[in-house]
Amino acid sequence: MAKKNEKINWEYAPAPESTGHVNLKEQYDLFIDGKWVKPDSGKYFDSTNPANKKKLASVAHANEKDVDKAVKAARKAYTNIWSKMEPSERAKYIYRIARLMQERAREFAVIESLDAGKVIRESRDVDVPLACNHFFYYAGWADKLEYAFPNREVSSLGVAGQIIPWNFPLLMAAWKIAPALATGNTVVLKPAETTSLTALKLAEIIEESGLPAGVVNIVTGYGDTGAAIVNHEDVDKIAFTGSTAVGKIIQKAIAGTHKKSTLELGGKSANIILDDAPLDQAVEGIVNGIFFNQGHVCCAGSRLFVQESVADQVIEKLKHRMNSLIVGDPLDKNTDIGAINSKEQLDVINSYLKIGQAEGATMYQADCAVPSSGYYCRPTLFTDVAQSSRIVQEEIFGPVLTIQTFRTVDEVIQKANNTPYGLAAGVWTDKGSRIFNLTTKLRAGVVWANTYNKFDPTSPFGGYKESGFGREGGLHGLEAYVKLN
Amino acid sequence: MARLEVLKTYKIYIGGKFPRTESGRYYSPKNAKGEALGNICLSSRKDVRNAVVAARKAFGGWSERAAFNRGQILYRIGEMLEGRKAQFIEELQLQGATKAKAEKEVAVAIDRLIYYAGWCDKVSQVSGGVNPVASSHFNFSVNEPMGVVGVAADQSTSLIGLVSQIAPVIAAGNSCVVIAAEELPLCSITFAEVLNSSDVPGGVVNILTGSLDEMLKPMATHMDVNAIVYTGNDAETLNSIQEFAVENLKRVRHYPQDWMDAKAQGLHYITDVMELKTTWHPIENIGGATSSY
Structure with missing residues (x-):
């Protein structure tokens, strides 16, 4: 028993999550057409742990040529396979990705915390489960689209270019990829330069799932890589989450083109x-x-x-x-x-x-x-x-x-x-x-x-005014990825 | 002696009033036979801004009307239009339509108003709903009006485009600033008179005549306009609307269709000018009791 006068130490003992089971490569290439390919420029940049500034891995910096390659792969996969596939089969691929993610949830959570500086409690209990659930939720929509848009003819758009931020790296990748695939589009996704690793791990899962080559392509890089996606002629849709300033640049860049867009931008709530x-x-x-x-x-x-x-x-x-x-x-x-x-x-x-x-x-x-x-x-x-x-x-x-x-x-x-x-x-x-x-x-x-910061795959999310347009999540999140006649 | 006919002065419609343009300018469009249609207001940038102010002022009250009430008012517009059919048919004929075409156009316009009147109090049940979130929360989504919508009306028709574009915008609870068909302006102002006698609060619909090219920029760059609806196939115009719209991220809706088509109406014309709001609230879940009794 503690002595009466002894000062009680209320400090918590450290309880660090182990990183032993995490499998990170030293260097990551681009995931294009189902293969890992070296960047055209041969350039790589470091992804570091913001908690201790230590390097975690080096990541390829994609340029215009790499993006072009990715868009071509996505187009080919769209035309030859993905748009022709039975929606119920499409659904099964997406379900499979959700399940594989769930199986590796712990690894994802630890990598997310290492790469983004996010606390493990949140990456483990919020980011990763929500990301898995998003795939699981949208998988089920793939063969039910006619119920989502009564009285309209629904078709897919084609190739979706998706640019995501560094605050919820894996979750944002899921928010973008899952509805795009469910509606029959193919994807070129660029994660933020400071947080590429979980998107690259997701690419490994996509590879493992047997998803046809080119349906999802992950190109890493900086703003110039994103710009190459936005400006690529053969991209049918831009989905962007990030700052209002960049959102406006994107909107200006695609004015007068056929590209459809959704923007999820800043806030001051x-x-x-x-x-x-x-x-x-x-x-x-x-x-x-x-x-x-x-x-x-x-x-x-x-x-x-x-x-x-x-x-x-x-x-x-x-x-x-x-x-x-x-x-x-x-x-x-x-x-x-x-x-x-x-x-x-x-x-x-x-x-x-x-x-x-x-x-x-x-x-x-x-x-x-x-x-x-x-x-x-x-x-x-x-x-x-x-x-x-x-x-x-x-x-x-x-x-x-x-x-x-x-x-x-x-x-x-x-x-x-x-x-x-x-x-x-x-x-x-x-x-x-x-x-x-x-x-x-x-x-x-x-x-x-009487609550705050709650999220769910069934719950539409998105802003009014300069916080952007379009919704992600729920039935309404499908609309961003379909053509309606 | 024969009675001298009284000619109508065509004005514009801002905040429920009929001023002439503040600029004092006019233009005189002619029909195919070369007959002058009248001295029409050549509205200015300043008129656009005044109209936006009026529309913003009217938005709060209109958006908070009961949806049922908005439906009744849209129906009332239809009633008033029906009662003044002859005047519209005459104007359409003066602007070059055959009698049969003019009659058809007015009939479709009336029916379209009645169609949208019925949607007002049905949108949120069809388009919104309860979202079955996994956590212990009650979560639902409803559509809400966007605010002030700029309408660049169909330039190829005098009445049907105007009505087909205004009706879903106000059915949604928005207010609007409308740029009428430049060369076919007569029905727009007469329609404003219909609106003015239909219990539509002043400022909910504001109609300006004049040059689309001149007014598009002040409207589409205006920081207090939330969305732009454009009908037409001019790629350059659409491109410039999209560029103008960037600064405050206006939503741009483009409808290239023929408004006389019976299919040129539907729920999405309403929800396109609405935002979706999702609300969360916790559900108390502390005991072990279940509903399985």
């Missing part, structure tokens, strides 16, 4: 706490809303609105809760906040911390320890901000929350909607009628009431 909300739950929701995945979430609840009468209480509870968050090794099962994805992103976040202070806002950071190597950012909140502050208007994409107060429901609706974005919103109140008043008036594609 409002999370609204009303005076009758269950405050402890709401505080958990605020934490989940902004600190989930280090705040690298397009729908992050980055603008907190608290009703004036409970503001002091909420902010006090929130600070208390922030101080108990553990920032550190993404592979440790106790960690709440992992590493910032890259040095570039850490620089962006730090520049916004400076901007916020220069604008006169009051900054508060959790007093937690942060590892000395690697890219980390303490959970941060700003009070004394104005609606016009840059940190309130612009997407930071990090663990940085701004707090504003309000008196009436009408006031908060106005303030919440006063943004060019419209991706998501959160509402916390005990009263059903208040929930529905707010949820119907908030101009956002996803509204979470």
Whole structure:
């Protein structure tokens, strides 16, 4: 038994997930036409672990010629095989991919955490299972498309070019590939340059599944690789998830072409706490809303609105809760906040911390320890901000929350909607009628009431206004990949 | 002495009022026989902006009307159009249609309004629904109007294109700014008079006559317009709309079809100008009781 005067140590013992079962090659080539091929330029770049800056593998940098090769392979597979296949057979291939992913879920989760800096608790419990489920869900749609679009003739588009971000690397690959395949299209996918590894592991699974060569092609690289996909004449559809600025460049590039597009872009989502909300739950929701995945979430609840009468209480509870968050090794099962994805992103976040202070806002950071190597950012909140502050208007994409107060429901609706974005919103109140008043008036594609950051393959996701267009997930997610007559 | 006929002054329609263009300009389109159709307002950029302001102001109220009420109002537009059939037939004939064609066009236009009137309170049941998420949440998706929609009306018809494009936009709960057919403008303003006597709140539909080329840019670049609907086959025009639309990511909808076709109507013309909102709420699930009693 502990002696009476002995100080109790509340520190958690480290509980790191083992990396022993992970199988990573030293070098990854491009996955084109069912084969691993060297990049035309012979160039490779390093994929590193942002938690300790160590190299994980080198990855091929695809240029225009490689992209052209991939698009040609996708076209050939589309014309000769995939568009002719019985939809029910198509479904079985997609089901098979889902199952193979499930079998290797643990390996995927660990690689995702290594490559992206994401905490293992999230990659294991959120990213990977959702990614598998997405394939499983869309597989079932393949032979039921006529039920999704009654009174219309449904056909596939052809070759889909898909460009995905670094915040949910495997999950975004699943969100893009699964509906595209279910609707009978073939795919050229480019993962983000800092997080290519799980997409390449997915390519291994696709190879293993026996999916016909060329149906899915994975080309790794930087923005120039993405641009080559966007500008390729034989691509019928561009699906992009990323920043609003790049989304606009893409939209401009494909204006006047036959290419169809869906864009899932930035956000600055409002999370609204009303005076009758269950405050402890709401505080958990605020934490989940902004600190989930280090705040690298397009729908992050980055603008907190608290009703004036409970503001002091909420902010006090929130600070208390922030101080108990553990920032550190993404592979440790106790960690709440992992590493910032890259040095570039850490620089962006730090520049916004400076901007916020220069604008006169009051900054508060959790007093937690942060590892000395690697890219980390303490959970941060700003009070004394104005609606016009840059940190309130612009997407930071990090663990940085701004707090504003309000008196009436009408006031908060106005303030919440006063943004060019419209991706998501959160509402916390005990009263059903208040929930529905707010949820119907908030101009956002996803509204979470008394919860936040929940995702499901059956649930359509996507934004209003400059947060992009088109939906991913659910029946509505099919529309992005079909031609309707 | 024979009675002198009173001629109609064609105006534009902004915020439920009939001003002349603020620019004071006009143009005089002619029919195939060379007869002048009248002095028509050559609306300006400023008229476009005024119309967008009026449309934005009207959007909140219109979008929050009960869907059933919107349906009744669309039906009312149909009723009013039916009552003024003769005037439209006359105008269509003056603009070059045969009597039979003119009668057909007005009939199709009326029926189309009635068709969309019926959709108003059915869209969300057909297009939205409950999503069976795996976690303990109630999750549903509903369509919501986009906001202010810019309509570049069919340039090859005077009435049917206009009606076929406006009806789904307002059935969805949007407000709109419409650029009428440049060379066939008569029915657009007469249709505004129909709207004005049909319980459609001022500003929900705003109609401008004049040059499509001139007004397209201020409309498609306007930061407070959420979507553009374009009918026509001009690749250059479509391309420029798509480029103009980028800055605030307007949704661009292109309908190249013949609006006289009976099939040129459907639910998707409505949902194309709607967003989809998905709402989540937790379901309390703390005990062990089940519904299997």
